[in-house]
Amino acid sequence: MDRDATITAITGLAEQLCDPHHHVERVRYWDKNRNEKHREWRTTQPGLLTQLHQAAVEPVEGRTEPGPRSVPGSRPPLALEALSTHAAICTHVAHWCTSLHLDLRDTAEANLRALIGATPQLDDDDLTLLAAEMRRWHRWASVATGWTAPLFAPHVPCPACKVTGQLRVNLHAQIAHCRACQATWASDDGSIYHLGAYIQAHTSRKAAA
Template sequence: MSSAWQRRPPPRHLIAGDSPPTTGGRLPPQPAPEAPPLTTATRHSAITADVDQLTRPIHVAVQGRVITHPCLLDQLREACTPTGGRTLGTTRSAPGSRPPLRLDLVSSLTEIYGGIATWHSRLSLPHPPCHQDWHKAVLRLLAEAAPTAAPAIVDYLGDEVHHWWRMAATGSGWRPDQLYKLR
């Protein structure tokens, strides 16, 4: 006994003499041209711009008002933390559901924190003061150390910092093109 899928005729484009399906008269998409390689100065400025948005508040002008958003690392931390519980006094919270923990965001934040610690060790950077946010302070130290590092290390560091910036931006709800305009 044969099943239904064995009795179907082959698709039209597989019958001899027919041409394969087209994209409706349009040309298939071409790969985007590669961006020109960054010079050392533009690489340093790109690292600094990414680090600034990761560690400093973001200011947006909307209809004549300036709205200040927390830095991307703070926004990503906030997006990871489940909130929404109501309290019934000082000792106990009200019964209710809490939003689930966003594991993809926790994974992104963990990857960023691990990368920052790795680069701190790799470049033998000094330890920041105790009263500062360690990850933000080390990111700023990385941006300050970039001009004195070897070009290959700066390229690798630039790629890493940009990857962290993109993960923090998308994880906290921004589109990267929005943040490029704010630089």
């Protein structure tokens, strides 16, 4: 990938992390004469980082017990994962800004935009590294925002670090990551299919044992 294409890729990933986007879903229905029709359902989705933040800070209702105080409800595991992922991305982005002597902003989105503004000044090695990091952050966020639908959490060792029970797979987005070593898999490079075959083979061996 040449330099201009790398900068374009970085910018596109940052936009998905930071900026709202329009989502169009084609919905099928039938009219009174039982003719099949379609309508478009248009929504505006927030950026992935905002979705992560919303998942992490969603209020959790407490349960009321006799006495003067209510007992707080527990935060769902997926909300905790979203919180952890959001914090990790914020930390990594801030580290990049600090290493490039950029002033830290109030939000991760603002820091990401500052990084995008600095990309023309990066040498080729740093540019390639930032692109890889940006893809990793995008995958982390894409997996964690599966909080709206259950994530697949197979009880198998991670193929990268061998820690069991830390894989999280967003089946709809076809993206996965390991919570232990932060390795990622996605459909764009075909790695998610290798992970799927690995999980299936490991599960089959356990079932046959």
